[in-house]
Amino acid sequence: MGEAIAFYTISAFILIFAVMVISTRDTVHSVLFLVLDFLFVAALYVLLGAQFLAAIQVLVYAGGIVVLYLFVVMLVNLKRPPEAHVDSNRRTRLGFALSVAVLFELALIAGYGYVKPAPALAAQNLQVTGNTEEVGWLLYTSYLIPFEVASMLLLVAMIGAIVLAKREL
Amino acid sequence: MVDQFLIPLLKIVIVLNATLVGVTYMVLLERKVIAWAQSRLGPMRVGPYGILQPIADAVKLMIKEDITPVRADKWVFTAAPIISMVPALIVYAVIPFGPEVSLFGRKVTLFITDINVGLLYIVSVASVGVYGIILAGYASNSKYPLLASLRASAQLISYEVAVTLTLVSVILMAGTLSMVGIVNSQYNSHVWYVFVQPIAFALVLIGGLAETNRAPFDLPEAEQELTGGFHTEYSGMRFALFFLAEYANMIVVSSVVVTLFWGGWLPPFPNVPAFRFLYLVPSWAWFLIKSFVFLYFFIWVRATLPRYRYDQLMRLGWKVLIPLAIANLIVTGIVKVMVLM
DSSP states (O other): OHHHHHHHHHHHHHHHHHHHHHHOSOHHHHHHHHHHHHHHHHHHHHHTTOHHHHHHIIIIIIIIIHHHHHHHHHHSOOOSOGGGGSOHHHHHHHHHHHHHHHHHHHHHHHHHHHHSOOOOTTOTTOOOOSHHHHHHHHHHTTTHHHHHHHHHHHHHHHHHHHHHHOSOO | OIIIIIHHHHHHHHHHHHHHHHHHHHHHHHHHHHHHHTTOOOOOSSSGGGTTHHHHHHHHHHHSOOOOOTTSOHHHHHHHHHHHHHHHHHGGGGOOSSOEEEETTEEEESSSOOOTTHHHHHHHHHHHTHHHHHHHHHHTTOHHHHHHHHHHHHHHHHHHHHHHHHHHHHHHHHTOOOHHHHHHHHHHTTSOHHHHOHHHHHHHHHHHHHHTTOTTSOGGGOHHHHTTGGGTTOOHHHHHHHHHHHHHHHHHHHHHHHHHHSOTTOOSSTTOGGGGGGGGSOHHHHHHHHHHHHHHHHHHHHHHOOOOOHHHHHHIIIIIIHHHHHHHHHHHHHHHHHHHO
């Protein structure tokens, strides 16, 4: 009962802030609502018992990535929106196409989840206890290859950024 | 009922009040110590030896006019001091001041909570605190605060990387992220981690100085270049909140250093029978004494060292501290694996 109330309250806040992110005119305010949104998502993770994920969510998204967004928004002058130059229908059409694609994806996910309920992922043969330990165990056993691929991708991105920023090494 | 709500609530009230009183008296201590370092007396007028000075300061700040600049972004301008104050205070939820003790026939733990991801919680909450500084500079709509806040946030983010990387090697040693667990593992391994991880200790201490914007890394409030820094446009209680947040963060950094490296609430030689008498001093007193040493160290450093230049600061962060942290982490990992084998 209490958990349900907490879940619906947190979810409502997440949705409200998500709408605020795309509806507010001031870009900095928009980024701030994004931070609030991420914090409430972290609260949702805590509710699910995933404290490790919640802490990482706050550390990486709310505390790291959005700070960089804020830097960009504050340093780039966004006073005049470029709407005046483009065809006003173009945005509507693009938005329509995008929302159809997202709806299709959501339908696919919902259908897939309905037909084939999510398996209890490898939770049976876990040899460790504790939230963080379990995440680490799964990352280095069942999900080793995706994990390594992701780290490779990050390394490539990092080298790319260095090459872009520094013309001559 | 009593165990579930009343005692935690009471602990929260005690810790919050103790922190706020401690913070105000930190200000007095800092003024006194710096005055002594410079052959002055420091505050002497209010109360004997000026011990009532913090109360006078607080009253003055509260009754001052609270100005919001006309062109400022009002909501963000108001939120910024709150955003920097709140993370500094909620971090105290996981700091262990002592183990479980019996008090009036009841088992009471001398920490508010012990979560599985305690250290990660501290790091992540502290990383949210940077918004207070960025937003203060942005919302003031004034050039010096904006420059200062850009400096401050770049500094915080750079040093956060180094400190977090260093903390990983301590986590490797302890095998847990829980703050209580880290102290217990120091008890079980018969050694305070400062003696096996001296480089990590130095890195966390330097990084902690930089993250709390203390001298010699107090560039965000370099008076000569940036007038008052990011809080130039703030006055009254809102200015006081930034001030309190800075000192609260200092206490957090010294508590974290004590917990991770200096055995937390443990007395020296906790496992040696010949030194059993050291347990006569209560555990929380050991914790407070050790934290006080580091608070004094912070002030001492401020009185001694000149300020870094900004490019030197960035060079130190990215080219010295982060490579050292990575090297330390790799060595710790290799040694840990060899010990396990």
